[in-house]
Amino acid sequence: MNPSHFQAVKVSDRVFWVGAIDWNLRDFHGYLTSRGTTYNAYLIVTDKITLVDTVKRPFLDEMLARVRSVVDPSRIDYVVSHHAELDHSGSLPDVLRLVPKAKVITSKAGWTTLGAHFDLEAPVELVGTGSAVDVGGASLTFHETRMIHWPESMFSMLDGDGVLFSQDGFGMHLASHERFNDQLPAELLRYEAAKYFANILMPMSDLLARHLGKARDARIIAPDHGPIWRSGIDGLLTDYETWATRRARRKLVIAYDTMWQSTAAMARAIAEGAADLGVEVVPMRLGTAHRSDVVTELLDAAGLLIGTPNLNGQMYPTVADLLTYLKGLKPRGLVGGAFGSYGWSPAVGPQVVAALQELKVDLVGEPLLTKFVPRNDSLIACRAYGEQVARKILEVVPG
Ligand code: FEO
Secondary structure (H helix, E strand, O other): OOOOOOOOEEOOOOEEEOOEEEOOOOEEOOEEOOOOEEEOOEEEEOOOEEEEOOOOHHHHHHHHHHHHOOOOHHHOOEEEEOOOOHHHHOOHHHHHHHOOOOEEEEEHHHHHHHHHHOOOOOOEEEEOOOOEEEOOOOEEEEEEOOOOOOOOOEEEEEOOOOEEEEEOOOOOOOOOOOOEHHHOOHHHHHHHHHHHHHHHHHHHHHHHHHHHHHHHOOOEEEEOOOOEEOOOHHHHHHHHHHHHOOOOEEEEEEEEOOOOOHHHHHHHHHHHHHHHOOOEEEEEEEOOEOHHHHHHHHOOEEEEEEEOOEEOOEEOHHHHHHHHHHHHHOOOOOEEEEEEEEOOOOOHHHHHHHHHHHOOOEEOOOOEEEEOOOOHHHHHHHHHHHHHHHHHHHHHOOO
């Protein structure tokens, strides 16, 4: 290795990690990235030099320094672009300015998308599912993974080394000096992988389930975010299959906000009723709990209850925020309902019900609304509603 303040990390015989660590990222298009992230780029070193994906543009110098610790960046022959989102393509124009002779290898849709982002002039080789490209005596075989995470996205396998480059697939937002999964606590990885799946990949669950087979042949999975998987791949794939097929547990998420503690009191009574029937209940007050953490809890939940006060005839802004976010992520197979407190207009009940119907939630009963402050009778009704929702969850999730 050459001296450099940022060093590459060897992944396999012919592959090095040359990515960047973003310790300070806290928002990734609406997703709370509490532990930062990494942008993983890789270098395949054979008779030719291949850069696999790049990094978010502010991290260009870090990536180039890591490349320099292996070879002079001017020696790059190929740049593979698996995914055109800017956290992976942002440095591509700078790399191509540095190495104008380098050929870009991407999908047809990838080249179109890159062209919509940048003015690129470079030789290009377009690939699709089944394309095998010789990169200096090693073969990269491509597999299109449409909508994981964008329409142009692809996986590729480096034959011989058994390294699957999976771009966003199997990734997580986790900044760390450790590069491999077996150097980090398994529970932390499972949580962050689940959070990533819930907030990035959930809308494509059906498609994803179809591509999991491609990963079964891998000895190493090298995603574009987070640690590289060199062990425990079967467990990772089992988790992905569970999440992609929405195998829920007997779990109820109660997401609510409150103005004068009335809706909060209702949430507590509902939670008690559901918990007494043996359902795991996760009450989450919005504004305190981030939307992306609510979605993470929903990943293996069977039920969702939404609680909101009425504010000027509308649901609370934090509740509307969550419902909009959920509409895009399309969690499926939920049972649930609405509850909350109002002063003089119960309009929020139908508003939340309409949003839940868009999410195809199997509604349990009518919205449970209380005028101003819930008294004892109202709280007893809340508890009974919690029991009613729990009975539905016990019915739909086998014990
Ligand atoms: Fe990591 Fe879809 O970008």
